[in-house]
Amino acid sequence: MHHTPITSKSQDKIQINGQIDAFFKCFQIGTLLDRAGIHKRHGYRVCSLIKTIFTLPFIGKNFFRGIVINEDVGFGKDAAYEILKGSQYNWRKLILNLAVKLHSFFNRLTSDDRQGVLIIDDSTYDRSRSKMVELLCRIRDHSSNRYLTGFRMLTMCWSDGVSCLPVDFALLSSSNAKNRLQGIHKSLDKRTCGYRRRAEAMQKSTVHLESMVKRALAAGIKAKYVLMDSWFGMPATIAKIALHLDVICMVKKTPKVHYNYNNQSMDLIAIYKRLKKRRGRAKIKASVIVALPDGTPVKLVFVRDSRKTDWLALLSTDVTLDDDQIIQMYGKRWDIEVFFKMVKQHLWLAKEIQSRDYDALIAHTSIVFMRYMFVVYQNRITTDHRTFGDLFYACCDELEDISFLQALHRLLMLTVSRIQKIGTFCEKTAQTLFDAIIQTALECVNMSKIKFGTVTI
Secondary structure, three states: OOHHHHHHHHHHHHHHHHHHHHHHHHOOHHHHHHHOOOOOOOOOOHHHHHHHHHHHHHHOOOHHHHHHOOOOOOOOHHHHHHHHOOOOOOHHHHHHHHHHHHHHHHHOOOOOOOOOEEEEEEEEEEOOOOOOOOOOEEEEEOOOOEEEEEEEEEEEEEEOOOOEEEEEEEEEOOOOHHHEOOOOOOOOOOOOHHHHHHHHHOOOOHHHHHHHHHHHHHHOOOOOEEEEOOOOOOHHHHHHHOOOOEEEEEOOOOOOOEEEEOOEEEEHHHHHHHOOOOOOOOOEEEEEEEEOOOOOEEEEEEEEEOOOOEEEEEEEOOOOOOHHHHHHHHHHHHHHHHHHHHHHHOOOOOOOOOOOOHHHHHHHHHHHHHHHHHHHHHHHHHHOHHHHOHHHHHHHHHHHHOOHHHHHHHHHHHHHHHHHHHOOOOHHHHHHHHHHHHHHHHHHOOOOOOOOOOOOO
16 A cells, blocks of 8 residues: 555656656756866765765655665765865856856847846854854845845846856855854864855955956856846946946845935935825826936835835946836846845755865855756746747747638638538538638738638538
């Protein structure tokens, strides 16, 4: 009685392992690992080791059950921790190169009218139960409005509105030494990736934004806009990023930030009061073109806040966009929120391992991002029929070969057959009716040159 569920679970495990093997082979992850300097001089193959850690959440096992006490994996826990704690491994390069390959694959499925965007946001990396983690600090969780211990995970994703890919990230401690609960535990060469990671972890998040965008564009990621939340929507930050891509972001209602409106320096609230509002319950209240302090022209769009009787403001450095287009484009920023929820709740970010080493946290986060890319890839190839390749386009051509009039003629012939099976009917009336339908269709589609025979009963 219990053999069927057990067999089903076994088949599911075989199937997911096959899909993961195909994913690693298709995108040459072994080669990407080697290019990122992630390799071992001896022992178990690093690609197989990474694949084993990669597979854990898909087969329902955590790191302890799947690696530490599992005698069937072929390697010990020391080999796994050695890979994760390596300070010379360039995990950022691995994530970026894999994202470029997937981006190229998705681009072939996307029309030229659909514009890709880069989305920048940060989220909490919670380690509240830890005390000795390297570079651990106090951070503020803006969603719950409380302080916790952990890191800020600054992330940049690419999205075409259908699929979202993590491209780059930085696990940030606090730039204020008073908020850092732990310092650097390792003594590292300044030329290693581990040293550079720790140096950037103690910088402000806005310092990394421009370099992230430049790395993505240099690697071959194609995007039209950069989307950001109001946390990053400061004039100096916008001006730097706008040198590379146009920016669409939400801006804060604060008296500390001023814009040049009618040759006057004014804050956002003052500008809104001077604008003529649209009547009624209009979603877009007003819009205006102003300038940043450095002279960069930007467009402000004021929209109704559906959560309360208030308004929100969106900023676009592309002043040629319509108000509706700015709002529609900014709506793609929601993809990164879905990404954060997915990696935390289902792919075990910050929950799978409890290492105190900062390099291990970076490595595990990179593997979690790879898991998300795998999920996005599987979702796209199972829902997008264009992934069938030539078969999809052959089917499209076959459908196009059948014109409207031919389809109508076939439909009428089927109708005639149905009527004949019912019994006697007026053949002359039916013939006249069908001829009139065909003649009207010919006139409507302007296809008078097509010779179409009458329907005979």
